Structures are given as C-alpha cells and as structure tokens.
Amino acid sequence: MACCVSDPSSSGALVLDDDPLAAITAPPHDETPEQRQIREAAEAEAKRISDEIDERLRRERENDKKKKRPVKLLLLGQSESGKTATLKNFQLTYARREWAEERAAWRPVIFLNLVRNVNLVVEHLTAEMSDYPVVNHDDSQEDLSRAARTLPRLKFRDEHRQLRTNLVKLNELQLDLERRLGSASLEMWSTTETSAAPFQDVEGTHSSSSRSKNRINEFSINSSNGWKTALGKFKSSKSRGQASGSKGDVTEGDGGDSPVATSPTSGSREWEDDIGETLGSLKEDIKTLWEDSTVQEVLARRKIRLEDMPGFFLNDSERIASRTYQPTDEDVVKARLRTLGVQEYKFIFDHGIDGLLGKNGGYMTLVEPGAVERHGILTLTMSRIYAPPDRYVVLGPLGQYLPSMRSLQKTGKLTGWKTVICYGASVCQCKLLVKAQLILFLNKCDLLRAKLQRGNRIRDSIPSYSDRRNDFDNATSYFKQHFKEIARRNSPMQRPFYVHLTAVIVRVSSSSRPGSYNLEDLLFYFSVVPGTRHTFLPTTLSL
Numbered sequence: 001m002a003c004c005v006s007d008p009s010s011s012g013a014l015v016l017d018d019d020p021l022a023a024i025t026a027p028p029h030d031e032t033p034e035q036r037q038i039r040e041a042a043e044a045e046a047k048r049i050s051d052e053i054d055e056r057l058r059r060e061r062e063n064d065k066k067k068k069r070p071v072k073l074l075l076l077g078q079s080e081s082g083k084t085a086t087l088k089n090f091q092l093t094y095a096r097r098e099w100a101e102e103r104a105a106w107r108p109v110i111f112l113n114l115v116r117n118v119n120l121v122v123e124h125l126t127a128e129m130s131d132y133p134v135v136n137h138d139d140s141q142e143d144l145s146r147a148a149r150t151l152p153r154l155k156f157r158d159e160h161r162q163l164r165t166n167l168v169k170l171n172e173l174q175l176d177l178e179r180r181l182g183s184a185s186l187e188m189w190s191t192t193e194t195s196a197a198p199f200q201d202v203e204g205t206h207s208s209s210s211r212s213k214n215r216i217n218e219f220s221i222n223s224s225n226g227w228k229t230a231l232g233k234f235k236s237s238k239s240r241g242q243a244s245g246s247k248g249d250v251t252e253g254d255g256g257d258s259p260v261a262t263s264p265t266s267g268s269r270e271w272e273d274d275i276g277e278t279l280g281s282l283k284e285d286i287k288t289l290w291e292d293s294t295v296q297e298v299l300a301r302r303k304i305r306l307e308d309m310p311g312f313f314l315n316d317s318e319r320i321a322s323r324t325y326q327p328t329d330e331d332v333v334k335a336r337l338r339t340l341g342v343q344e345y346k347f348i349f350d351h352g353i354d355g356l357l358g359k360n361g362g363y364m365t366l367v368e369p370g371a372v373e374r375h376g377i378l379t380l381t382m383s384r385i386y387a388p389p390d391r392y393v394v395l396g397p398l399g400q401y402l403p404s405m406r407s408l409q410k411t412g413k414l415t416g417w418k419t420v421i422c423y424g425a426s427v428c429q430c431k432l433l434v435k436a437q438l439i440l441f442l443n444k445c446d447l448l449r450a451k452l453q454r455g456n457r458i459r460d461s462i463p464s465y466s467d468r469r470n471d472f473d474n475a476t477s478y479f480k481q482h483f484k485e486i487a488r489r490n491s492p493m494q495r496p497f498y499v500h501l502t503a504v505i506v507r508v509s510s511s512s513r514p515g516s517y518n519l520e521d522l523l524f525y526f527s528v529v530p531g532t533r534h535t536f537l538p539t540t541l542s543l
C-alpha cells in the first residue's frame, strides 16, 4: 500500500514508501518555481488533450448507440393481406444484393403458382362439363359454387376434352412442387372468429382451459418452417454460404436455425429445369385453355376471377413455362407462398431513410409472424421472445372485403369485413403493443378499385356503408374513418394513428425512381415524429 508522507504540491521532497509509479512521476525534489510552472502548464495541456479524447470517445459511443438503435416494425394482418409482399418491397429497395440472390429461389414457387392457376381452370372446366358445381375454398372470391345450370348448358368441343387430357399431368406436377416446397405451399381456406381476435389468449388473459392450451400449442414458433425454409431449399450453395450484415444487407433474425444456412440444394436445379421443360411442352395448351372463350364463359358463370387471386400468372404463361425461365422482380413480388412461423429480416443502413432511422442510419427489423396455423390464428407468442416493436403495421386487404358478406351469409363463416373489424379491435387492445405506433395499410386498393369499376356495390357486403356513393374516394374515406374509430375505441391509451392506401405489388408508374414500388413513398410517413398527432395523412398512392 502506498503511503504519502509529504505534500506533493509543495516543492519539498516527496517520500513514498512503496509506489514505484508515484516515485517516477513525482516532481523532482529540487524543482524551482519556474520549473514547477512549466510542469504544471504541460500537465494542464496533457489533461486538456486527454479530456478532449475522452469527450470524442463518449460522443462516438453515443453515436454508435444511436446508430445501432433498431427500429422494429411488426407486420400484422390476415392471411393474404400482403405482409410478405410488403417485406419483399423493403428487401427489393434496401437489400438489393440479398434480393438478387433470393430471386432465383422463387422460381419453383412461381411454377407452382402457375400450375395451380391452370389446375383450377381445368377443375372448373371439368365441373362444368360434368354439370356439377365446384366448392370454392377461397373466401376472397365471389359467390363461387353458384349453380350455372340456371343458364343454358355450354357447348363443349373435343378440343376441350383434349385439353383436359393433355393438362392432367399438371396435377402430379402440383403435388411434386407442394411436396418439395413443404407446408408453406399449402393454402389455408377458412377464417374463423378465433382468427379474428388472435391476441387475447396469448396475453394470458384466458383461463388454462384445455381449449386455451390447445391454442397455445398451435401458436408455437417454428422458425425453421415457412417460406424462407421453402426458398432455402432452392437457393444456390454460393448464396447460402455468403455472410450478410453489411450495408443494405438482410440477415436472418434468429441465426442458429437459419433455414437458409442448412437446407440442401443438390439436384434441385435439374429438377426445376425439368419442371420448366414439362411446362414448356404444355405451353400451347395452357395458352389455348386460358384464351378459350368457352372456358372464359365457364369462369364468368362461376364468378371466378383468377386475376384477383394471389399468385396469378396465367397472363405470363408463355414466358414462365420454359426450361430457361428466370423470375423477374415483378414475378417475385407477386408470387404467393404463405408464411409459417416467424420470419424476421434485419436491414442495416448507413444513412437514415427520410428520418426513419435518424441521420446516422441504424438498423430496422421487420418481423412477420405467420398469420395462419390451423384456423388462421396469429402466432403472437413471438412476443415472448422478441421485445415489443416500436411500430406495428397492420395490413387490411381492402380488395378482399367486398364479396365476403355474401359468403358469410351462405357459409355461416365469419369472413371478410367482419373479420377485419374483429381483428382490428383485437390488435388495438393488445397490451403488448400498447406503446407501439400503429400504422394501417389499407392494402390491395388496386383490387378494390377494379371491383368498384366492375360494378360491385359496397353496401351489399358492408350494409353500414348504406347509400354513400359507390366510388373509390368515398369508399376509402369511409374505411379510413371506420378504422380510426376502431383504433380510438379499442386502444387502451390514445396514440397516433396513421393510415395509408396501398397496393404493395403495384409499381408506381410516375415514380421518379424507376423500379420503386409505392411502399417506398410511404416510408416518408414513417419518419413522422412519434408523439405528434397526424391523423389521416394524405396518401401518395398512384394507382
């Protein structure tokens, strides 16, 4: 232990028992007043420099902290509301390299989408030829099993029978693709009351009844499942091996069991090429089927609008049905593969995005919990693992509301508009999200506009719409008001509420940045300072 026995500030001798460092740094015992002045000035200068360095380091640490502060966006919404498509937009805009690597992996998904389109048409054709109705599983379609028999029977030719025979092998192809892609490739068909209020159980407010326990099982996270897993099987080994995380990169959120890092790819390229070749050999049949006026009449009678369905590629069949087909950006954004488990993407930016991340950039995490397990139940158990998000985006698929009330009356299922109301209320009430900023994307506006132009009446599906004008502007402001009211009534604490009209798969035609989707324009709105109240900002949507 050091023991100082004399005043070090005096010019007298400094005696230290056993501190060698103090002995070295101590002023000489015969220091003159001038020497002392010089020494003290030098020490003051050294301290100034040291303080300056400390201050610089402190500022750098603070900047680093700011830079690393993640902005977390949670994407919520019914199945098929466009969460993955939204995520793809971010990826396309801000993670180009990863996007380019992943693009090729969507090839079998797009093949599957096209094969499904064709098989569905053949199914309806067969049903009509046999004079029986087909049960349609898709809630988003209009009244589907409508008997076509009230109209005179259609006249079918040998050519139609031949087309059915030629295309029958696509059933096998669909099964093969579904097997390879896994359960994410299988669609869920029903929406129930449970799925419309998905947050209540997870928060533990329910009793531990067996029903509730069963649900918890259904909620369980399986991040090695889902569309990233499905795609991982088809990524090239080169891209699978590459590290991510630099500027504009996208990384897997949960590292360890990253599906992309573990999935095998051997032989998948050849297998894909073979599928392309089989499709190529049926290219003419597919085109003839889709363009045939009798087939179009079958679909019209059955009120099937394939164009409005997810993953519609029949208009591109000539380009896609080929051994050499490679997906374009538009194909990938449009492709449909449902999400299972929790998908998380981390985007790293060196610079802020219009204030979203602050001047120094930072990183943004986008989390998409799979919306459906058995009954479309949202897997929010992820909140037990992940911290609550700063903001959450709810996607409400506007274009899907219209026909649903009729199908509700027919089937007794709670679908469409009613589901969305329950869903919206349940999300707003969620305690976990109480401090998060709420941004609502009223998505699929392109479909809404098209349906209105075709003469669909909103009040047929949504009686409360009443006698308002049946046009896009009136409809969307009605929807906005409605959701604003839902948020106001159901949020435990009042919070800013932002709402945007979106069509996340539609390219912005007049964009100053070619290749951007209109979601990019909407990022501007994310920069609004939290806490300020900007209700119903004008939309930038150009449809």
Ligand SMILES: Nc1nc2c(ncn2[C@@H]2O[C@H](COP(=O)(O)OP(=O)(O)OP(=O)(O)O)[C@@H](O)[C@H]2O)c(=O)[nH]1
Pocket: 077, 078, 079, 080, 081, 082, 083, 084, 085, 086, 309, 310, 311, 312, 333, 334, 335, 336, 337, 338, 339, 340, 370, 371, 372, 443, 444, 445, 446, 447, 502, 503, 504, 505, 506
């Ligand atoms: N016409 C149109 N289609 C859209 C729009 N947004 C998404 N889609 C399509 O709707 C389908 C479903 O979109 P996804 O993004 O897969 O839906 P999701 O919410 O992720 O669905 P789950 O993963 O099942 O929860 C896809 O085929 C998309 O291309 C839109 O604004 N307009």
Ligand SMILES: [Mg+2]
Pocket: 083, 084, 085, 337, 338, 339, 368
């Ligand atoms: Mg999804």
